[in-house]
Amino acid sequence: MADSVRIGVVGAGSISVRGLLPHLSQQDLVGRVELAAVCDPVAGRAEAAAARFGVGRAFAEYEELLERGDVDAVTIASPIGLHYEQGKLALQAGKHVHFNKTMTLTVAEATELIELAKDNDLRIVASPGEMLRPHHVRTRELIADGAIGTLSWVSCGAAFGTYHEDESVRGGNDVLSNIDPSWYFRRPGGGPVYDMTVYALHSVTGILGPARRVTAMSGVRVPLRKDVRTDADDNTVMLIDFGANLFCVATGTAAGGMRGGFGGAYYGTAGTIDGLLLNDEPFDFPHRDPSELSPRGPGNQALLPHVTGVHREIEEQHVYEDVMQLVDWVRDDKPSIVTAEHARHVIDIIESGYRAAATGRTQDLTTTF
Secondary structure (H helix, E strand, O other): OOOOEEEEEEOOOHHHHHHHHHHHOOHHHOOOEEEEEEEOOOOOHHHHHHHHHOOOEEEOOHHHHHHHOOOOEEEEOOOHHHHHHHHHHHHHOOOEEEEOOOOOOOHHHHHHHHHHHHHOOOOEEEOOOHHHOHHHHHHHHHHHOOOOOOEEEEEEEEEOOOHHHHOOOOOOOOOOOOOOOHHHHOOOOOOHHHHHHHHHHHHHHHHHOOOOEEEEEEEOOOOEEOOEEOOOOOEEEEEEEOOOOOEEEEEEEOOOOOOOOOOOEEEEOOEEEEOOEEOOEEOOOOOOOHHHOOOOOOOOHHHOOOOOHHHHHOOOHHHHHHHHHHHHHHHHOOOOOOOHHHHHHHHHHHHHHHHHHHHOOOEEOOOOO
């Protein structure tokens, strides 16, 4: 077993202030995790975050964190369009990496990082770890056992709504409460598919296995959000082929929601699984506590293995869980199922979906996991 894993937090934006930093600064992690460094390019933000959460060192420049932050691993919580370059620099500097979703924008970028980590005996955990949730594992078993007959099709997805504009860290009077959400609506890396539908795609592929083909329609439906001009697609509908004429409709839209949400709804010839319901009745799975669970909730995050005690009261529990998957891998040599290969396959679906929308041609997927 290694000593405490020294972690650097890359970006002190919304996900860090609401989730990563509050979780990783808790006393129950002493001896396992050291919150060693944080960086953010906004003047004073890293220093303010370090002061609030007891982080060892604060930097304005990411390269400085890698060079002088004295870290074993980084959790990259910057805008998605920066993940590939920042992940590459971390791996080249000998650091293990946790990627907040989505790991990269392209399959080629993901493959390069996977090979770089392998060549340097480094670990990558790439959020979101949807198959850590026991109800998803049980859903996979129920489908395989024929509980809903022959599975016919699946629906899943997510919508922006005004979620990012309305977060608690927006519109305040200091650097930790006036965080700009503009990147969510801009290329590269913005839009609800990279930011939110990625959860659904990890769930559905974790339950059904790798997909084979994808086609899509996509574009910008809401061209202006407050004073932010939208140039990243915010209205995307994909049709995903899993083989043997089994199809999934996946959405990443400006508003509304598809039945199934992040977990998916599974329609068979003898019934339906939707969230935690089998034919509208709760189904059993390990550690199920009806008092804590929402039948169709997007998270049920208290089921995650590291989400205990005080961590059940802090936001973004799934992000904390995925970081702890990396910590266990580094300290205890315990590999995680939250793999870069799975993340790459989901990236393949997204990248190919956008290409299909642009060309009007169905795209064959090139990856598996």
